[in-house]
Amino acid sequence: xxxxxxxxxxxxxxxxxxxxxxxxxxxxxxxxxxxxxxxxxxxxxxxxxxxxxxxxxxxxxxxxxxxxxxxxxxxxxxxxxxxxxxxxxxxxxxxxxxxxxxxxxxxxxxxxxxxxxxxxxxxxxxxxxxxxxxxxxxxxxxxxxxxxxxxxxxxxxxxxxxxxxxxxxxxxxxxxxxxxxxxxxxxxxxxxxxxxxxxxxxxxxxxxxxxxxxxxxxxxxxxxxxxxxxxxxxxxxxxxxxxxxxxxxxxxxxxxxxxxxxxxxxxxxxxxxxxxxxxxxxx
Numbered sequence: 587x588x589x590x591x592x593x594x595x596x597x598x599x600x601x602x603x604x605x606x607x608x609x610x611x612x613x614x615x616x617x618x619x620x621x622x623x624x625x626x627x628x629x630x631x632x633x634x635x636x637x638x639x640x641x642x643x644x645x646x647x648x649x650x651x652x653x654x655x656x657x658x659x660x661x662x663x664x665x666x667x668x669x670x671x672x673x674x675x676x677x678x679x680x681x682x683x684x685x686x687x688x689x690x691x692x693x694x695x696x697x698x699x700x701x702x703x704x705x706x707x708x709x710x711x712x713x714x715x716x717x718x719x720x721x722x723x724x725x726x727x728x729x730x731x732x733x734x735x736x737x738x739x740x741x742x743x744x745x746x747x748x749x750x751x752x753x754x755x756x757x758x759x760x761x762x763x764x765x766x767x768x769x770x771x772x773x774x775x776x777x778x779x780x781x782x783x784x785x786x787x788x789x790x791x792x793x794x795x796x797x798x799x800x801x802x803x804x805x806x807x808x809x810x811x812x813x814x815x816x817x818x819x820x821x822x823x824x825x826x827x828x829x830x831x832x833x834x835x836x837x838x839x840x841x842x843x844x845x846x847x848x849x850x851x852x853x854x855x856x857x858x859x860x861x862x863x864x865x866x867x868x869x
Contacts, residue, residue: 608813624684632691653779666765728774746767785836
């Protein structure tokens with residue numbers, strides 16, 4: 587009973603996060619921009635930090651406005667100022683954006699009262715412990731809007747993610763659709779980072795889809811498996827956080843890390859040729 591009273595809202599917040607991030611992660615993996623979520627999440631956190639310096643309360647609407655404004659700038663940069671045909675430069679650009687936004691956040695909060703606590707909270711997702719029904723409502727509405735967009739425009743988005751040259755041949759403006767994708771992505775990240783933290787947001791986006799892919803799942807089944815893996819990790823994270831008094835966001839990130847390691851090892855051992863294993867020298 588005590589668990590349900592304390593952890594119902596944090597767990598519900600995590601379930602909402604896991605409902606939208608794996609579908610977005612499907613596009614991220616197809617585009618080969620694995621760390622774009624980390625970069626956009628840190629840019630959103632920088633917007634939160636600006637609102638924090640201006641005296642905004644944690645649930646103040648201005649916090650969301652500043653955060654989403656910063657992510658829109660990031661969406662514009664990632665859509666129009668890089669060339670997707672050069673993947674190495676693209677990943678380097680994402681890494682530079684993450685490093686720059688992180689350094690800027692540290693500089694902004696260097697002399698601010700409780701600045702270090704704010705930075706730690708944006709990384710580990712400590713706000714999950716104080717999530718309210720208002721936060722849940724905002725998350726549900728924003729995620730529903732983005733989910734509807736992803737569903738209604740899934741063909742255009744998938745084509746631009748998986749085969750941009752074919753999308754151009756069909757008359758689609760790939761850069762404009764990229765901007766729509768990153769803007770919707772930024773809308774999700776704005777609320778997700780505020781509650782779950784940068785690291786958990788990245789984990790929810792990438793790890794479930796990677797695990798489902800390692801298990802050989804394709805098509806809709808891959809997304810269903812990703813949702814299932816994210817749900818199990820969320821529940822385990824809530825239980826361990828309650829029992830051990832650990833930050834829930836950081837706990838979930840560690841569970842995701844263990845999960846992907848176990849699945850990767852299991853799949854690797856399963857795919858090893860038995861004859862090859864017998865031929866290997868025994869130590």
